[in-house]
Amino acid sequence: MLGNLLKPEFDELLQAKDYATIREAFSEMDAPDIAEVIEDLPPAESGIIFRILPRQLATTVFEYLPVDQQTEVVERLGTEQLVGLLNEMAPDDRTRLFEELPAEVTKRALATLKPDQLQQARQLLGYPEGTAGRFMTPRYLAVRPTITAGEALRSIRERGKGIESQSLNVIYVTDEKGVLLDDIRLPTLVMADPDIPVSELNDRQLVSILATADRTELVAMFEKYDRVALPVTDSQGVLLGVITVDDVLDVAEEKATQDIQGLGGVEALDAPYFDVGFFSMVRKRGGWLSALFLGEMLTATAMGAYEEEIAKATVLALFLPLIISSGGNSGSQATSIIIRSLALREVTLRQWWRVASRELASGLALGALLGSIGFVRILLWAHVFHQYGEHYVLVGAVVALALVGVVLYGNLVGSMLPFLLRRMGFDPAKASAPFVATLVDVSGLIIYFNVATLVFRGTLL
Amino acid sequence: MLGNLLKPEFDELLQAKDYATIREAFSEMDAPDIAEVIEDLPPAESGIIFRILPRQLATTVFEYLPVDQQTEVVERLGTEQLVGLLNEMAPDDRTRLFEELPAEVTKRALATLKPDQLQQARQLLGYPEGTAGRFMTPRYLAVRPTITAGEALRSIRERGKGIESQSLNVIYVTDEKGVLLDDIRLPTLVMADPDIPVSELNDRQLVSILATADRTELVAMFEKYDRVALPVTDSQGVLLGVITVDDVLDVAEEKATQDIQGLGGVEALDAPYFDVGFFSMVRKRGGWLSALFLGEMLTATAMGAYEEEIAKATVLALFLPLIISSGGNSGSQATSIIIRSLALREVTLRQWWRVASRELASGLALGALLGSIGFVRILLWAHVFHQYGEHYVLVGAVVALALVGVVLYGNLVGSMLPFLLRRMGFDPAKASAPFVATLVDVSGLIIYFNVATLVFRGTLL
Numbered sequence: 001m002l003g004n005l006l007k008p009e010f011d012e013l014l015q016a017k018d019y020a021t022i023r024e025a026f027s028e029m030d031a032p033d034i035a036e037v038i039e040d041l042p043p044a045e046s047g048i049i050f051r052i053l054p055r056q057l058a059t060t061v062f063e064y065l066p067v068d069q070q071t072e073v074v075e076r077l078g079t080e081q082l083v084g085l086l087n088e089m090a091p092d093d094r095t096r097l098f099e100e101l102p103a104e105v106t107k108r109a110l111a112t113l114k115p116d117q118l119q120q121a122r123q124l125l126g127y128p129e130g131t132a133g134r135f136m137t138p139r140y141l142a143v144r145p146t147i148t149a150g151e152a153l154r155s156i157r158e159r160g161k162g163i164e165s166q167s168l169n170v171i172y173v174t175d176e177k178g179v180l181l182d183d184i185r186l187p188t189l190v191m192a193d194p195d196i197p198v199s200e201l202n203d204r205q206l207v208s209i210l211a212t213a214d215r216t217e218l219v220a221m222f223e224k225y226d227r228v229a230l231p232v233t234d235s236q237g238v239l240l241g242v243i244t245v246d247d248v249l250d251v252a253e254e255k256a257t258q259d260i261q262g263l264g265g266v267e268a269l270d271a272p273y274f275d276v277g278f279f280s281m282v283r284k285r286g287g288w289l290s291a292l293f294l295g296e297m298l299t300a301t302a303m304g305a306y307e308e309e310i311a312k313a314t315v316l317a318l319f320l321p322l323i324i325s326s327g328g329n330s331g332s333q334a335t336s337i338i339i340r341s342l343a344l345r346e347v348t349l350r351q352w353w354r355v356a357s358r359e360l361a362s363g364l365a366l367g368a369l370l371g372s373i374g375f376v377r378i379l380l381w382a383h384v385f386h387q388y389g390e391h392y393v394l395v396g397a398v399v400a401l402a403l404v405g406v407v408l409y410g411n412l413v414g415s416m417l418p419f420l421l422r423r424m425g426f427d428p429a430k431a432s433a434p435f436v437a438t439l440v441d442v443s444g445l446i447i448y449f450n451v452a453t454l455v456f457r458g459t460l461l
Numbered sequence: 462m463l464g465n466l467l468k469p470e471f472d473e474l475l476q477a478k479d480y481a482t483i484r485e486a487f488s489e490m491d492a493p494d495i496a497e498v499i500e501d502l503p504p505a506e507s508g509i510i511f512r513i514l515p516r517q518l519a520t521t522v523f524e525y526l527p528v529d530q531q532t533e534v535v536e537r538l539g540t541e542q543l544v545g546l547l548n549e550m551a552p553d554d555r556t557r558l559f560e561e562l563p564a565e566v567t568k569r570a571l572a573t574l575k576p577d578q579l580q581q582a583r584q585l586l587g588y589p590e591g592t593a594g595r596f597m598t599p600r601y602l603a604v605r606p607t608i609t610a611g612e613a614l615r616s617i618r619e620r621g622k623g624i625e626s627q628s629l630n631v632i633y634v635t636d637e638k639g640v641l642l643d644d645i646r647l648p649t650l651v652m653a654d655p656d657i658p659v660s661e662l663n664d665r666q667l668v669s670i671l672a673t674a675d676r677t678e679l680v681a682m683f684e685k686y687d688r689v690a691l692p693v694t695d696s697q698g699v700l701l702g703v704i705t706v707d708d709v710l711d712v713a714e715e716k717a718t719q720d721i722q723g724l725g726g727v728e729a730l731d732a733p734y735f736d737v738g739f740f741s742m743v744r745k746r747g748g749w750l751s752a753l754f755l756g757e758m759l760t761a762t763a764m765g766a767y768e769e770e771i772a773k774a775t776v777l778a779l780f781l782p783l784i785i786s787s788g789g790n791s792g793s794q795a796t797s798i799i800i801r802s803l804a805l806r807e808v809t810l811r812q813w814w815r816v817a818s819r820e821l822a823s824g825l826a827l828g829a830l831l832g833s834i835g836f837v838r839i840l841l842w843a844h845v846f847h848q849y850g851e852h853y854v855l856v857g858a859v860v861a862l863a864l865v866g867v868v869l870y871g872n873l874v875g876s877m878l879p880f881l882l883r884r885m886g887f888d889p890a891k892a893s894a895p896f897v898a899t900l901v902d903v904s905g906l907i908i909y910f911n912v913a914t915l916v917f918r919g920t921l922l
Contacts, residue, residue, distance in 0.1 A: 030666035032685050064687075153651060160652050165664075168648035169630045169689060186647050187629035191618050203626075205491035223714060224493045226525075226707040228630060228689050245706050246687040249713060253684060256717030257801050263724055264797020264894060265790055272807035273798060274815070281819075282826045285794050289868075292790050293831050297838060299782040304848065310775050317771050317778045321760040321785055321902055328789075329726055329753050329895040333746050336725020337734060340718050346733035358739070365743045370754050377758060387765065407750075433725060433894040434790040441782055 010037065014045060019052045026053060035064035043069075047076035050085070059088040067100045068271055075105055083112045090164055091117075092137040092247060095124040099134070124241075132218050133211035135251065136232040136241030139163045142172040143198060145181055150194030152184075166244040170229045173198055180231055180239040182206050208233045211240050218243065219252045220345050258429065259343060263336055265292065265434035288432070295438045299324075299445055306449045309461055315388055316452055319374075319399050320445065326370055327406035327444040328437030334359055334414030335436045342418055342428050352419040356412065363411030367404035375400040391459050402451045406444040413439050471498065475506060480513045487514060496525035504530075508537035511546070520549040528561045529732055536566055544573045551625055552578075553598040553708060556585040560595070585702075593679050594672035596712065597693040597702030600624045603633040604659060606642055611655030613645075627705040631690045634659055641692055641700040643667050669694045672701055679704065680713045681806050719890065720804060724797055726753065726893035749893070756899045760785075760906055767910045770922055776849055777913055780835075780860050781906065787831055788867035788905040789898030795820055795875030796897045803879055803889050813880040817873065824872030828865035836861040852920050863912045867905040874900050 013022050026034050026049075034053075038046045038061065050058050050073055062070060062085055074082065074097070086094065086109055098106055098121065113121055120138055127133025141159060143152050152171060160168055171189065173182040181199070188203045208231045209221055221230060222245055232241045258268040267284040269276050276284070303310070310317050338355065341347040347355060375396045382392035389395070414436045418428035453461055474483050487495050487510075495514075499507045499522065511519050511534055523531060523546055535543065535558070547555060547570055559567055559582065574582060581599055588594025602620060604613050613632060621629055632650065634643040642660070649664045669692045670682055682691060683706055693702045719729040728745040730737050737745070764771070771778050799816065802808040808816060836857045843853035850856070875897045879889035914922055 030668070030686075032687075033666075036685075064685075156648065157652050160648060165646045165648045166687070166689065185626045186651065187617065187621060187626045190614060190629075190647065190651065191621050205494075207491070219710075219714070222707070223710060224497075224525075225491075226493075226627070228627065228706065245689065245710065246683070249680075249684060249706065249710050252710060252713055253680070253717070253805070256713070256721070257805065260717070260721055260724060260797050260801045263721060264793050264795075266794045266798060269798065272805070273802040274808070274812075278819070278822065282823050282830075285791070285823065286827055286830050289787070289790055289794065289827055290830060290834060293783070293787055293834060296783050296786050299786075300779050303779040303782070307775050307779065310771070310778050314768050314772045314775075314778075317775075317781070318761050318764040318768065320778070320782065321764070321906065322754070322757050324782055324786075325757050325760075325789075325895075325898060325902055326750070326754055328786075328898065329750055330746070332725050332893075332895050333727045333750065334725075336721050337727060337730065340721045341734040344714070344718065344733070347735065351735075354735070358742075361739065362743050362746065366747055366750055369743075369747050369751060373751060373754060432793075434786075434793050437786060437789065437898070441786055445782065 014048075019048075022049070023052050023054075027057065031057065031060040032064045034061045038065065039069060043072040043076060046073055050077060051081060055084050056088070059085055063089060063093045066271070066275075067096055068275065070097050071100055071102075071105070074101065074109060079108075079112060082109065086112055087114055087117050090137055091120050091124060091139060092135055092241075092243075094121060095134055098125055099129060127211055130215050131211065132209050132213040132232050132243060133240070135218065135247050136211070136243045137164065137167060138241045140167050140172060140231075140239075140242040142174045142178075142239060145173050145175070145199035146197055148194060149189055149192040149196050149198055149201060152189055152198050153194070156186075164244070166246060167229060167242050169244075170227075170231075170242075172231055172239055172242075174239050178238045180206070180208055180233050180237055183229075183231055206231075208237075208239075209243070210235065215251055215255055216343060216345065219248060219255065222248045255343070259339060262427065262429035263339060263432050265289070265432035288434070292434050292438050296441060298442045302442055302445050309449060309453065312461055313452075313456065315395055316398075316449070319395075320448065322374070323399065323402050323406055323448045324441045324444040325437075326403055327410035327440040328433075329410070330363065330366055330407045331410035331414030331436035331440045332433035334363075334411045335418060335431050335433060338415045338418045339429050339431060342422065349419060349422055352416065355415055355419070359411040359415040360408065363408035364404070366411070367407035370407055371400035371403040374403055391456075394455055394459060398448075398452045398455045401455070402444075402448040405447045405451065406440070409443055409447065410436070410440045413443075475509075480509075483510070484513050484515075488518070492518065492521040493525045495522045499526065500530060504533040504537060507534055511538060512542060516545050517549070520546055524550060524554045527732070527736075528557055529736065531558050532561055532563075532566070535562065535570060540569075540573060543570065547573055548575050548578050551598055552581050552585060552600060553596055553702075553704075555582060556595055559586055560590060588672055591676050592672065593670050593674045593693050593704060594701070596679065596708050597672070597704045598625065598628060599702045601628050601633060601692075601700075601703040603635045603639075603700060606634050606636070606660035607658055609655060610650055610653040610657050610659060610662060613650055613659050614655070617647075625705070627707060628690060628703050630705075631688075631692075631703075633692055633700055633703075635700050639699045641667070641669055641694050641698055644690075644692055667692075669698075669700075670704070671696065676712055676716055677804060677806065680709060680716065683709045716804070719888075720800060723888065723890035724800060724893050726750070726895035749895070753895050753899050757902060759903045763903055763906050767906075770910060770914065773922055774913075774917065776856055777859075777910070780856075781909065783835070784860065784863050784867055784909045785902045785905040786898075787864055788871035788901040789894075790871070791824065791827055791868045792871035792875030792897035792901045793894035795824075795872045796879060796892050796894060799876045799879045800890050800892060803883065810880060810883055813877065816876055816880070820872040820876040821869065824869035825865065827872070828868035831868055832861035832864040835864055852917070855916055855920060859909075859913045859916045862916070863905075863909040866908045866912065867901070870904055870908065871897070871901045874904075 038049055169186050170183050174180055184201050192201055207225050211232050229242050229244045231239055261268050265288045378396035381387050417431040421431055422428040499510055630647050631644050635641055645662050653662055668686050672693050690703050690705045692700055694700055722729050726749045839857035842848050878892040882892055883889040
């Protein structure tokens, strides 16, 4: 984890305040590795490291830190260091940081920016959170269509220094109004005849994304077109910035993390496991857990209505957990499949009806499967262990029928809830497995007792 | 969805067998868009399209098709078309296809390859599925350290034609034995003084990945280092191939899909929702559902042991679903958090003990939270609705205590199961929410009835 430096060695140097040696050791390491060392340090010490790193390296390392640690470092640095750090940061990384800073720190941070950087920062922060505009960098290279390939390469040599290498893999062709006409991959440019105008280097169809596009669309575009960078435009086609694929990989992973945690019924943690404080963790889990608990209390209320039946036929209570959990399981299967299909745009909102009919059919098949297993199990136990009384065939029938109903219902609720949530403007990934299970538990219980009342009339009840 | 061509228009052309017009329309479209049109066609017709597309375009479009459709097309094309398609495909995409082809089709496909392509294909297929070796392309550009930047650029002009543009964004420096010495980004090369040897263009630390590294490591490396491409080496440091970030984005998304479906308790579908046949869907869900059902049957067995208690105090049955579902919910939260943390390498296998102690602490806090809510609810209902008999305070105490135990237990099982699965060599994402819920249901029930027996001794029981 510590590159060329061993952890105990490093701690010793830090203790001894031997900053010269640390500085030297760091200068031989790669920025992501230094960032990893700093991630493990207490905040006060990470502040020191940023004071001793050479300025350019400090900026690069800072860009590799997770946003919550960047926030801590910013709060600890003096104005002078902040000026260096923030002004040299890539504009897209800076946007990500400003999103997370507390309001008063943002104010102080913005005050350290030079006028041109300030204008850029303001512009990027003007796009709604989660849209393409927030992920783009306005540092890219654009040329006019009339210049030649050779001139374009010269232009990169002259103007490329201040631009991130990732953003230089593609250069952009714009007209005098800034409208995007084409994009040209650097390898194409290098291999082209130097005397050909760039407008004739039509290497592939132009693909761009609107600054207002959301995260899902952004990831889907990169997945579909296999690009290293996509140009971002406004509705008039004017080039505003560039999004590079390394940022999109981060976006995709972050979205997947939120969806997985959402599916488990947790508010998104937005930080690695061990970085989330104890109380923050309890809060992020306790909220949903309490809400689900309150919902699940309806089962106690519903059961209260059947207390008499349970007293008469306690055998009924035996299969209750089995029945309602099967509904929860089938619901959780359906919801996880649909949430991911919606996230990957394999299924659109308008296809809810097609999904519902498929889920009804598979729910019927799966319910019949579980129902048969349950029926056989009850008959077997009745014969072998002489359980479930004289009406064991009826008990088996109740369990089997209830299973069909409950699994069918679970499939339907699990698959339709994500659609409903998205329709109402929420994130469909909020349709967590526990949420679906809770919804299905109450109704599953009612289905079960109603089937039992019907079948047992005249015998057990 | 259809680019410049409207869907009804296209269907008409296909019906009229007006292939010339279709060919012309397609020649103005981008490959990913053509692929999208073909995806919606029945297999027989997609075969026809591949016969009428210009050869180079056909290969590119083919590369953009999902693997299951590539398989169908391969099975339908004549040997002659197959020769063109397969020999011109990018080697990494070809590996992906060969992984999925039925054995006899693979044989036929391999037979169409030219000797050099055959050797490549055999080599790539030699790496275990899911390892970096399977995702790399052996087409890249390597130069010796002694040549100058200008000569390296000339080398790209001469030898770059047959290499995918993505793989040309970085060029590699190797010694005479093929050992990787450095990688140089194309923008750096373009901006460099043409007379400087490439060995002096030390733009950043070299990062490479072993051919045997797994998917998780691959994605983590790209995320950490923000690269557009990573070189793949053997254990001796010999450069074997290159992996580009667009493929890694696909890998990351595929892995997230499998994890989300796994968490929901579904076998990975490996295809978009509507592309999975009805029976395949029922099979992929029925397997886990039946296994969970069999496990959940233990609840019926366990309940059987407490039938007498239930008969004496039916009030006990009322809160059963509430209690066990709370354990399932807290377990599903813990498992989703840990699965994702393991996948992102935020938490390592050896940290299981730190995780266990954290989860015990938060389980205690969450259990106390739910317990208090439950206790208040029971007291409230007892006063307002005169429910739960004269011993309602004891009932409240049983529910509260059981909740603490069950939530604690749920947290522990949910967080430790992924570790246990990985330790045993399985995918931790197999620790689905329904799986955890089933494990917790049985034990939750036993905890509940034991607490009840203890507290109610001398009163209700």
